[in-house]
Amino acid sequence: MFTKILIANRGEIACRVAATARRMGIKTVAVYSEADASAKHVAACDEAVLIGPAAAKESYLCGDKIIAVALASGAQAVHPGYGFLSENADFADACAAAGLVFIGPPAAAMRAMGSKSAAKSLMEKAGVPLVPGYHGEVQDADFLHAQADKIGYPVLLKASAGGGGKGMRVIDSSEQFKAALASCKREAISSFGDDKVLAEKYLLRPRHIEIQVFADTLGNCIYLFERDCSVQRRHQKVLEEAPAPNLPAARRAAMGEAAVAAAKAVGYVGAGTVEFIANQDGSFYFMEMNTRLQVEHPVTEMITGTDLVEWQLRVAFGEALPKQQHELAIHGHAIEARIYAENPEKGFLPSIGTLRHLDTPAAVTFALGGVQGSGVPAGVRIDSGVREGDAISPFYDPMIAKLIVWGADRREALARMSQALSEYQIVGLASNIAFLKRLVEGAAFATADLDTGLIERNHDTLFPAPQPAPPGALALAAVALIEAEKEQSAAQSGDHPSDPWGQALGWRLNSAFKRRLSFTDDYAQASQAKAYLSEVEYHSGGWLLNEKPLTLMTRDGLYLSVKLGDNAVHGTVRRDGELFHVFTGGNHYALHYNDPMAHAGEVEAEGGRLTAPMPGKVVAVLVGAGQEVKKGEPLVIMEAMKMEHTIAAPHDGLVEEILYTVGDQVADGAPLLAFKTV
Incomplete structure (x- = not known):
């Protein structure tokens, strides 16, 4: 059996291979990019070697670097995992030429099946039933459009060298074909370095x-x-x-x-x-x-x-x-x-x-x-x-x-x-x-x-409409906040731990202390987040929450058990800044605490700009400054995670300024263009 192998991948599959290899007495070598320096798979292997910057094309897709590391480390074989170089026949050949075992199929088998169109032709000769479609070499846009019309809509466009859903589009009508083809080819060339596509009849309910x-x-x-x-x-x-x-x-x-x-x-x-x-x-x-x-x-x-x-x-x-x-x-x-x-x-x-x-x-x-x-x-x-x-x-x-x-x-x-x-x-x-x-x-x-x-x-x-947080979730959030305040004040009291004036216990000389806690649903996509205003009245041994008795029964780290009225509520509360994440009853509620003192004097951010939904690269700018557009009209296309995302006009309006050009990298939330509603 092998004594040492190199794992040419990252993430869970690299960890998975490392665990099995260790159980078999095989040592493993990890490769990692600059972005993965502290990644789990690096720690899971016996050795780890940096192979390049974060971009996969400069690290995990560099077969020559990976082979050099394998040879230098004394590895006898390379496990490619899935994705990256796992179905790259040239890499398999290069491993063999370097005297390394590629833990996968022969390069010839990968080439035979690596092209979806070639594989379908092979299966057709073998008598395996195929979905009606075009799997040929001709890639002229007008020719492919004619083939799609001949097949009949809906039609599925698919990158010939693709996988994982990338470079795929379902087209419902002939009018949509050319735009979908262009987008499909862009995504295919970005993900696989090959923009060849095939077209098939899209089966209903398969x-x-x-x-x-x-x-x-x-x-x-x-x-x-x-x-x-x-x-x-x-x-x-x-x-x-x-x-x-x-x-x-x-x-x-x-x-x-x-x-x-x-x-x-x-x-x-x-x-x-x-x-x-x-x-x-x-x-x-x-x-x-x-x-x-x-x-x-x-x-x-x-x-x-x-x-x-x-x-x-x-x-x-x-x-x-x-x-x-x-x-x-x-x-x-x-x-x-x-x-x-x-x-x-x-x-x-x-x-x-x-x-x-x-x-x-x-x-x-x-x-x-x-x-x-x-x-x-x-x-x-x-x-x-x-x-x-x-x-x-x-x-x-x-x-x-x-x-x-x-x-x-x-x-x-x-x-x-x-x-x-x-x-x-x-x-x-x-x-x-x-x-x-x-x-x-x-x-x-x-x-x-x-x-x-x-x-x-x-x-x-x-995708149901967001549901309001139940009273039990609000009770857990309130208790978590109050208990955190008590701990903080106790830590700050220093040499005077018994001084009631220096602790956040809600103690009053002749009356009960009342306060209002304001939380808001932190829904990712809600047109109008629901606000919750709760009145808390402090009493010895507990509180009243909106006039219902509230008692902390047990606490173990983040886990809380409280009694609200006659109901027992259990859950975990994790605070992340001003967000209280409440996990209870198998559900997760994210509640934003509106601290009345935390944002005094702040103003709302400037409006009128369409922003990037996530970090990525601009691959197409479809409008120009001064252009009037209709609601829903595509304005900019971004690529992130090897997928394309279209930013469309939210209303009828006027594009005042374009802030990025094709090829630019943009951060999450970065304004892409100035837009005025008309």
């Missing part, structure tokens, strides 16, 4: 089902059943589960055998995923093959009792597959939720910031093969590449963690996921946890009414 395949160098190839990845937003997966609900055994076998045939057709070695799009009637079509380990591989590990990273290492070393097809069986049900730093209420825009507070459900981060010694999979597993105090930067994917649960059946797995999401607490940036909880508990997902449009179909349920 399911996304993928088959995990694995092959060794000895001619063995198997499938480890399927994953349903239908729940997506912007063509990126949100929830994945295994096995796929309501999939008959005969269809499972047919899809598995087709996937194995596809892998064998290209001489595949290692872990790979053959993705199918399936109609509600059960018919299925080849979509693409991902020639790498997938982000969602843990659900397969949980139901099969395997460690796919260990399999990768063993197969790359030349060993046979640890199991054959007849030795594999499905045990229970597993679901994975991707915890992202993003704001679902703002179109899933990534959120940049520091994880000031991170509290996760009790979890086994990784047990051997996903299975504990008893043979029962760990109920909750978390794969993460970040820790409390780490920053989510604009340079890389904003995934915080993968939350994976296992149950004896789907019903138990759903309940466990709901509970785990209730216990997941994040402060410092926006996250999708509350959205995931609504999604998991919603009728569509709970009843397995699955298709790739599930989120859009259930928009009103999944």
